[in-house]
Amino acid sequence: MQAKIQQELEIINQRLKSAKTKVTIRESNGSLQLRATLPLKPGDKNTNGADRKQYNISLNIPANLDGLKTAEEEAHELGKLIARKTFEWNHKYLGNEAIKKDFKKICELLEQFEYEYFKTHKRTTKSEHTFFYYYSRTKRITNPEDIATTENLIGYIEKLDKEWVRYNAARAISAFCQTFKIDIDLSKYSKMPERNSRNIPSDEEISTGFTKFENYLYNRGNQVNQDVQDSWQLWRWTYGMLAVFGLRPRELFINPDITWWLSQENIDLTWKVHKDCKTGERQALPLHKQWIEDFDLRNAKPLKMLATAISKKDKTKHADITALTQRVSWWFRKVGLDFKPYDLRHAWAIRAHVLGIPIKAAADNLGHSVQVHTETYQRWFSLDMRKLAINQALSKRNEIEVIRHENASLSVENEKLKLEIEKLKMELVYKRS
Structure with missing residues (x-):
């Protein structure tokens, strides 16, 4: 037939x-x-x-x-x-x-996106974070006045020139199309590209990076708005906190417990991550406590600036919090850092591994599962961890050589002193006699 x-x-x-x-x-x-x-x-x-x-x-x-x-x-x-x-x-x-x-415009569908998306997804902190990721990327790469056709949506993706940007855009467009039942085939972009190398800063580079914020103060022009002339102190404080605790940037801006951070009762110097953050509440422990003092992270002035900054935002909206986290990235570039805010989180994870901290403890402190810690963070450990471990070993060897040299010098000095003592004893006996 x-x-x-x-x-x-x-x-x-x-x-x-x-x-x-x-x-x-x-x-x-x-x-x-x-x-x-x-x-x-x-x-x-x-x-x-x-x-x-x-x-x-x-x-x-x-x-x-x-x-x-x-x-x-x-x-x-x-x-x-x-x-x-x-x-x-x-x-x-x-x-x-x-x-x-009805061939609606993209801007019309974006207005309905949140309502339609949460018809089929349970609203949680994590799902809201995921939705905003899809929403913001779709809005960023599309022309809101264009019609939401398959051809247009694929065209936006194909115009992007970087593999990772195309991959992430396709994920967002896919969620957008599923929500509005737009038939589209994005299998061409579904394969995850190979990871680019990250620039994971060493402890020395992190310390040097902290000084660049104040250097910016002395090198910037004179035409600075009086209302924001000291704002660099807030972003320097943010830098220090990310380095010390390995936090996600938004974990500093979502309902921060500033009172606890400055409290005398906070003897372990923990930062309280609020329950509305991506992976819920936790108390993050510092890995390098000395930096808290070196970076003056309990200084009340930048913390007052933090309170002012978040008071101007709707803390329930991811868009407002994202604006603050994007500001962090902007300041990293502004002061000339050649790594990104999230690289400080990776540096924390690598440092914990080199120091022999159990993976479960490190994962809990960073606020994710052991699986995520292993798959996401340890993929950067291969080269960077070897570099840190080797440098650390060489540093220890140099320290040992210095100690040996000092010990040898002290031994010689000790022998000299013994001879001097014996000589003095003989002179004393001679005088008595």
């Missing part, structure tokens, strides 16, 4: 060709479609700039002998419209799903 249907399909297409009907019939997944070159759909684009494009129009007709008869009639009808140049994309040719979407 299938062979007979294919044979009949070829005969019908030959008749259509002989009648100079610029339409053919094709079978796809057990259904029949019309194929023709037509004016562009509303909101569609052609990469070569032409105003026409080849389309497959689903007839929702089964691929059987009766269906072929109906499809041939539809082909002739469409052919007449093409010949008379009267074809229009109406409800019949757009299909039910397209009509349901």
